[in-house]
Amino acid sequence: MHRNSWRTLLLVFIVVAPFAVCLLGARVYASPDAELAVEPNIMVKAPGESFNITLFVTNVADLFAWEFNMTFSPSVLEAVNYFEGPFLPTAGSTFPLTPSYNNTAGWVSSGGALFPYPAEGASGNGTLAYVTFRVKAEGKSVLHFYDTKLRSWDATAGELTQIVHTSVDGLFQYPLVRDLAVTSVISSLTSVSSGGSVSIDVTVTNKGNVPETFEVSLSYNSTLIETKPVTELAPDAVDTVNFVWNTQNVSPGNYVITATALAVSGETNTGDNSNSNLVLKVTAAPPVIPLELLIGVIVVVAVLGVGAFFFMRRRSSKK
Numbered sequence: 001m002h003r004n005s006w007r008t009l010l011l012v013f014i015v016v017a018p019f020a021v022c023l024l025g026a027r028v029y030a031s032p033d034a035e036l037a038v039e040p041n042i043m044v045k046a047p048g049e050s051f052n053i054t055l056f057v058t059n060v061a062d063l064f065a066w067e068f069n070m071t072f073s074p075s076v077l078e079a080v081n082y083f084e085g086p087f088l089p090t091a092g093s094t095f096p097l098t099p100s101y102n103n104t105a106g107w108v109s110s111g112g113a114l115f116p117y118p119a120e121g122a123s124g125n126g127t128l129a130y131v132t133f134r135v136k137a138e139g140k141s142v143l144h145f146y147d148t149k150l151r152s153w154d155a156t157a158g159e160l161t162q163i164v165h166t167s168v169d170g171l172f173q174y175p176l177v178r179d180l181a182v183t184s185v186i187s188s189l190t191s192v193s194s195g196g197s198v199s200i201d202v203t204v205t206n207k208g209n210v211p212e213t214f215e216v217s218l219s220y221n222s223t224l225i226e227t228k229p230v231t232e233l234a235p236d237a238v239d240t241v242n243f244v245w246n247t248q249n250v251s252p253g254n255y256v257i258t259a260t261a262l263a264v265s266g267e268t269n270t271g272d273n274s275n276s277n278l279v280l281k282v283t284a285a286p287p288v289i290p291l292e293l294l295i296g297v298i299v300v301v302a303v304l305g306v307g308a309f310f311f312m313r314r315r316s317s318k319k
Contacts, residue, residue, distance in 0.1 A: 033059040034150060034163055036068065036128070038143050038170025042210055042235065045135045046174060050080065053143065053170055055129045057087065060150060062121040065160055066128055067097075067111030067149040073141035074106035077133045077172060082110055087126025092118035117153055135174060143170035171209075179207040180214060180261040182275040183238070187257070191281035192247055198280065200243045202259040206233045208267075215262045218243045220255040220280070230261075245280075252284045 039054040055068060066088070072079070082099035092114050099110035108131060114121060145167035151160040181204065188199040206212050211234050217227040225245050233239055245257075257278040263270045 034061070034165035035059060035168060036066075036145065036148050036150065036165055037168035038145075041168070041170050043133075043170065043172045044174055044176045044210060045172075047135045047137050050132055050134045051172075052130050052132050054127050055085065055131065056126070057128050057150065057165075058125045060125075060163060060165070061123045062152045063088065063091070063123065063150055063163065064117060064121040064153045065111065065113035065149070065151040067109075067147075067151075068129075068145060069107065069109045069147045070131070071107045071142075071144045071146065072133070072172075073139065074103055074136075076135070076137055076139035076141040077106075078103040078136055079108040079131060080134050081130075081132035082108070083130040083132075084112055085127030085129045087128050088112055088114065088122050090126070091120060091122040092116075111149070113151075121152060133172070135172075138174050140171070140173045143172065145169055173209045176210060176266065177208040178210065178212065178264050178267040179269050180212060180264065180267065181205045181207055181272040182216070182259045182261050183272075185257055185259045185275050185278040187278055187280055189280070191283055192245075193283050194250055194252055194285040195248050196285075197244050197246045200245060200257060200259075200278070202241045202243065202275075203238060204230060204233070204241065204261050205238050206235055209235050211235065212264055214264050216241050217260045217262065218245070219258045219260075220245065220250070247282050250282050252282050254279055254281050 035058045037056050037058070039056045043051050043053065045051045057063070057066075079101045084094065084096045088094050093116065094112050095115040096112040097110050099108060101108050110129065112128075148165070148167045150163040150165050152163055153159075154161045182202060183205050184201075184203040186201045186203075192198045200218060202216055202218060204216055211232045213229070213231045213233070215227050215229050218225045226243055228241050228243070230239055230241065256276050257280055258274055258276040260274040263273055267273075
């Protein structure tokens, strides 16, 4: 069915619906933070395989009807199935629209509505629908929303009203690319006295196409300083991990500081996982005067001072 056909059905439904809700009071809801998104936001499957995406709505209030249109690359994917999700039926009986596909132009459209209209629509977060795609070939395809509609019911005007919302696209890409990089290692100091501490910032980048959770280690020469985790770093995203190097028991000298993003499973390009561009100088710590010696010096100075004071007074009294 062409998408214009189910839009016509929706218009007919809208005309009939007011008779089912004539006893409802006036009520208009807005969801300024509502969002319609693809989950998961990144899909990776080999040619010949299929996968489902979820059309997930968040922070919506009093939803009575909705509609989506999505484009994709027809050379990479084809849409093969559509299922209504459980969110809208939580408010009452639904009138799901027959989905429309065009695997030549690369689009899929559908939606649904509550019918008959209940006293209140669906509110909160939940799954509106599932769409199944089959992978035709290797490549990349943005799953792009356009002309999406989330609608509430204005009983006073007797019409559906648009709920303000944002739409977040999804992405398909195959083959899978897993590639981490340490792009910079920066210190707050160029040198530190032995026993002192220095702050070091390590910048890591996910150059792949899937979110990554991994560990970053920091070493001086071949000695490990510390290892810290990075969680769910998105593709093309950058994160800065801070380390503090305590140079207690580190001998004076120049030390090469190496930061390493530990390779994840399937990563082949590991040449940029380590960065050793930072050299820090550890200098000798200033001599520490023992407390006993310091007290002795103070006592001697005090005794000499008192002695000098009385000596000068005696000389003055003889004159």
